[in-house]
Amino acid sequence: xxxxxxxxxxxxxxxxxxxxxxxxxxxxxxxxxxxxxxxxxxxxxxxxxxxxxxxxxxxxxxxxxxxxxxxxxxxxxxxxxxxxxxxxxxxxxxxxxxxxxxxxxxxxxxxxxxxxxxxxxxxxxxxxxxxxxxxxxxxxxxxxxxxxxxxxxxxxxxxxxxxxxxxxxxxxxxxxxxxxxxxxxxxxxxxxxxxxxxxxxxxxxxxxxxxxxxxxxxxxxxxxxxxxxxxxxxxxxxxxxxx
Numbered sequence: 001x002x003x004x005x006x007x008x009x010x011x012x013x014x015x016x017x018x019x020x021x022x023x024x025x026x027x028x029x030x031x032x033x034x035x036x037x038x039x040x041x042x043x044x045x046x047x048x049x050x051x052x053x054x055x056x057x058x059x060x061x062x063x064x065x066x067x068x069x070x071x072x073x074x075x076x077x078x079x080x081x082x083x084x085x086x087x088x089x090x091x092x093x094x095x096x097x098x099x100x101x102x103x104x105x106x107x108x109x110x111x112x113x114x115x116x117x118x119x120x121x122x123x124x125x126x127x128x129x130x131x132x133x134x135x136x137x138x139x140x141x142x143x144x145x146x147x148x149x150x151x152x153x154x155x156x157x158x159x160x161x162x163x164x165x166x167x168x169x170x171x172x173x174x175x176x177x178x179x180x181x182x183x184x185x186x187x188x189x190x191x192x193x194x195x196x197x198x199x200x201x202x203x204x205x206x207x208x209x210x211x212x213x214x215x216x217x218x219x220x221x222x223x224x225x226x227x228x229x230x231x232x233x234x235x236x237x238x239x240x241x242x243x
Contacts, residue, residue: 028056074145095122
């Protein structure tokens with residue numbers, strides 16, 4: 001929810017964009033110009049006054065609130081408490097993964113055994129947690145940054161380590177568009193970050209391709225999971241043989 005101060009800052013931007021002076025606004029509101037200046041300088045006013053300024057600007061209050069929401073910084077990571085709330089319900093986790101892929105409500109209902117009221121309820125929960133901003137007609141805005149990642153040792157990654165990792169690697173990786181590469185080597189510590197940066201670019205390319213291909217029909221798309229990893233590690237059985 002937008003704070004009053006956020007709304008007032010947005011109004012100042014709208015006034016500048018509309019080239020409406022404080023004198024013009026004061027005339028529209030029936031106030032003294034000094035009162036308008038003081039009101040906007042303090043950044044604190046009742047919503048009724050904000051609504052009156054919106055009318056003077058011929059701006060819908062809902063549009064103003066939406067612009068404020070769009071301007072809020074996106075989250076690069078959730079808190080541990082937020083992640084615990086997500087993994088507390090498997091269906092909620094499923095819907096969370098779907099919104100990270102920016103699926104529509106219709107796509108979720110067509111793909112999974114979720115009733116419409118049930119799915120909308122989960123979207124509302126994700127809104128309360130802070131992952132999305134739920135909008136009219138059950139559309140939403142993702143509040144996570146492109147660089148978003150689950151907490152490395154947080155509840156969500158722990159859940160996937162315990163429940164999904166072995167299932168993922170049990171596959172043959174021999175289908176169309178599949179593959180598994182395992183490369184081991186020793187490189188300088190200064191070089192390792194550059195490899196990680198390239199991996200991050202590949203992950204972003206995959207995410208961008210996913211978004212671009214949403215316009216294609218379902219029959220022309222296939223669901224893939226890309227796993228990229230790099231760490232200083234030695235297989236436990238090998239490490240046990242070290243001198």
